[in-house]
Amino acid sequence: MLSIKNLSASINGKTIIQGLNLEVKEGEVHAIMGPNGSGKSTLASVIAGRETFEVDEGSVTYMGKDLLELPAETRAREGIFLGFQYPVEIPGVSIANFMRTAINEKRKYLGLEPLTGAEFLRLMEEKKKMVDIQSKLTSRSVNEGFSGGEKKKNEIFQMALLEPRLAILDETDSGLDIDALKVVAKGVNKLRRPDNATVVITHYQRLLDYITPDFVHVLYDGRIIKSGDKNLALELEEKGYDWVKKEAPAGA
Amino acid sequence: MDTTYSSLEKDRLIELFHREKDSITELATPMVNRIRQHALSRFEKNGFPTKQLENWRFTDLTPLLNTEFRFDFSNKSRSMDIEKIFTCDVYDLDTFSITLLNGWFVYKSAPLTKLDNGTVIGSLAKAMEVYPELIDQYFGQAANTHQYELAALNTAFVQDGLFIHVPDGVTLNKPIQLINIVNADHPVFLQPRHLIIAGKGSKITLVHCDHSLTHNVSFTNTLTEVFAEESAVVDHYKIQNKGRNSALITNTFIRQKKSSTVYSNMITLNGGFTKNILDVSLPEPDCRSEHFGLYLVDSNQHVDNQVYIDHIAPDNYSNQLFKGILDDEAKAVFSGKVMVRRHAQHTIAHQNNKNILLTDEAKANTQPHLEIYADDVKCSHGATVGQLDPEAMFYLRSRGLCERTARQMMMIAFAGEVVQKISIEALQERIQHLVEKRLRGELSICDQCMLHCNSKEPTAFNIDMSKI
Numbered sequence: 241m242l243s244i245k246n247l248s249a250s251i252n253g254k255t256i257i258q259g260l261n262l263e264v265k266e267g268e269v270h271a272i273m274g275p276n277g278s279g280k281s282t283l284a285s286v287i288a289g290r291e292t293f294e295v296d297e298g299s300v301t302y303m304g305k306d307l308l309e310l311p312a313e314t315r316a317r318e319g320i321f322l323g324f325q326y327p328v329e330i331p332g333v334s335i336a337n338f339m340r341t342a343i344n345e346k347r348k349y350l351g352l353e354p355l356t357g358a359e360f361l362r363l364m365e366e367k368k369k370m371v372d373i374q375s376k377l378t379s380r381s382v383n384e385g386f387s388g389g390e391k392k393k394n395e396i397f398q399m400a401l402l403e404p405r406l407a408i409l410d411e412t413d414s415g416l417d418i419d420a421l422k423v424v425a426k427g428v429n430k431l432r433r434p435d436n437a438t439v440v441i442t443h444y445q446r447l448l449d450y451i452t453p454d455f456v457h458v459l460y461d462g463r464i465i466k467s468g469d470k471n472l473a474l475e476l477e478e479k480g481y482d483w484v485k486k487e488a489p490a491g492a
Numbered sequence: 493m494d495t496t497y498s499s500l501e502k503d504r505l506i507e508l509f510h511r512e513k514d515s516i517t518e519l520a521t522p523m524v525n526r527i528r529q530h531a532l533s534r535f536e537k538n539g540f541p542t543k544q545l546e547n548w549r550f551t552d553l554t555p556l557l558n559t560e561f562r563f564d565f566s567n568k569s570r571s572m573d574i575e576k577i578f579t580c581d582v583y584d585l586d587t588f589s590i591t592l593l594n595g596w597f598v599y600k601s602a603p604l605t606k607l608d609n610g611t612v613i614g615s616l617a618k619a620m621e622v623y624p625e626l627i628d629q630y631f632g633q634a635a636n637t638h639q640y641e642l643a644a645l646n647t648a649f650v651q652d653g654l655f656i657h658v659p660d661g662v663t664l665n666k667p668i669q670l671i672n673i674v675n676a677d678h679p680v681f682l683q684p685r686h687l688i689i690a691g692k693g694s695k696i697t698l699v700h701c702d703h704s705l706t707h708n709v710s711f712t713n714t715l716t717e718v719f720a721e722e723s724a725v726v727d728h729y730k731i732q733n734k735g736r737n738s739a740l741i742t743n744t745f746i747r748q749k750k751s752s753t754v755y756s757n758m759i760t761l762n763g764g765f766t767k768n769i770l771d772v773s774l775p776e777p778d779c780r781s782e783h784f785g786l787y788l789v790d791s792n793q794h795v796d797n798q799v800y801i802d803h804i805a806p807d808n809y810s811n812q813l814f815k816g817i818l819d820d821e822a823k824a825v826f827s828g829k830v831m832v833r834r835h836a837q838h839t840i841a842h843q844n845n846k847n848i849l850l851t852d853e854a855k856a857n858t859q860p861h862l863e864i865y866a867d868d869v870k871c872s873h874g875a876t877v878g879q880l881d882p883e884a885m886f887y888l889r890s891r892g893l894c895e896r897t898a899r900q901m902m903m904i905a906f907a908g909e910v911v912q913k914i915s916i917e918a919l920q921e922r923i924q925h926l927v928e929k930r931l932r933g934e935l936s937i938c939d940q941c942m943l944h945c946n947s948k949e950p951t952a953f954n955i956d957m958s959k960i
Contacts, residue, residue, distance in 0.1 A: 288890050289889075289890070290886055290890075291886075311889070312886065312889040312890050313889045313890075313892050313893060313894050313895070315890075316889070316890055316891055316892035317892045321890075321891075322890050324887065324890075327887070328881070328883045328884045328886075328887040329884075330881075330884045330887065330888070330902065330905065331905060331909070332902075332904070332905025332906060332908045332909055333888075333901055333902070333905045337901075338888070338891070338893075338901070339891075341893060341897060341901065342888075342891040342892045342893055343892075345892045345893055345894065345897065346892045349892070381905075382887075398891065402891065402892070
């Protein structure tokens, strides 16, 4: 589904990612872990199409398409979803209006009829139940005045509505208490399907107690220096990042 | 009689006044004519405002006065059937609708209407004849001709406009809608004058629409006095959609008595040159005074909002929020001043002006002022000039919205903060619709016009999305 080959990316001339390779297949859950500044969020931004990052080398192929050729909105319509580490507050734009517009722009792109108001409301009710989001949240402006937990739940709610093929969750666990973490993880697990994939970016192993990854990758200095199964996360928790740093062959 | 001037200077206007004195003063009460005389000498002393004045630093009238204007000192429009040339689609609420054509009251049956509840609505000129005691009690009591040069000019030449008197305790269920239309085949100089009296405990909603149905040059210097007596509630909406060649100056003077509430909302959708002057005086306690404004301007349009709120008595609340989106080379000026006098303890006063510039050439000059002489008050002011938040843009796009849709959504949301202050739901919806239409580039000044002149391109607002 997603194939990243020898990717290098920079911001303002500073290289953040260098020579990164990653393969994600349908039905898989990947966890990308790494210390602060290792390039985790940059990787998420490059996949989602944030223009502030420059891709200097390599390729990203998604469902057979050259992803780097597509603007951010087209990537979203093709089924890529980025769960933001810091969801943006947009006063005056209601979540309902925002999501209805997003869904209908996607449907238009796919050659489908737009959802009617009633159809959208039904869909929204269904997804609200699915991810345990409070009713009143959706009539409010996007993220405005939301708590940290509400913002992250809102991300998962949007993900549920947009039904992405590939979801990238950028530090969705940061700033969450354990209850909010469970709600978010439950949402992600419910949305898992054999034909979609999830990339969970996280600093801590904690989230992986609730979302079980098929693969764990350690990102350091802009490259993946170690990959393994879910046990790698536990090992990391125990031994710390210094352990992999030492293990990593120089210049790998 | 029509009189034409190649350039408007103070002396020529004074001369014009003396020549036309008989027709100008004919319908007014002796008291009004005394106030007029006083205002004339004020204008004679001060003349037109210049850029040397603090409130006119960024707004230059001089080029606008350099035109051959015509003055109409007698009402030629009263026999017209206004619906033949204009129907308002601003909103479909049931309203009591009144039209002024080129500054003169247009009526089908009678120049003054008295409703069953005692409310009088109609021509100011006629009210001077029928209700001289009301006129003499209120006329000129709010308009400050000492400090405001153009208020002096308007008062000196006052002839007609809208008169409303709502008796004590009366709630008007229907909003009153005033439509000011400029339609002439030659440049005109107009000075309509309105007097709104809301009696004790009364309630009134006034929707004031300014339109031009002509691409000709026009200069309107209008003045409205609003008196909110004890516990009265006044909602005053202004919707301005004027041609590129029009200059519109509105002078609004509001006097609030004890426990009264006044909301005003100024929505400028189009206008070559617009300056809105608002002066609010709070000489008695327990009042609420809230004033909102929204301006959406492009090409080389110029809009200036000047607000002065005078907290004289204690325990009053005032709030100002003015927001604008500027495209192309448009210019906006905001100067707001809140005066909190020594005895005005427990004043709460807020003031905010926010601007979004879509180009490097668009300009916003914003000057919020607070002048506080009391020591137990809560006051705030702020101003921002910026662009649409790029982080928010990316957030919207990352969900599949194209750039254009994302920008429109954010601009509509930005404007929405002001539109949401409109308390009548149906009116709010209509104005929201107009604003959205405007931001999508679909609203032109020709929209509501039946003339179908087709001689000029419709002047639609068209924010160029690629510029941000």
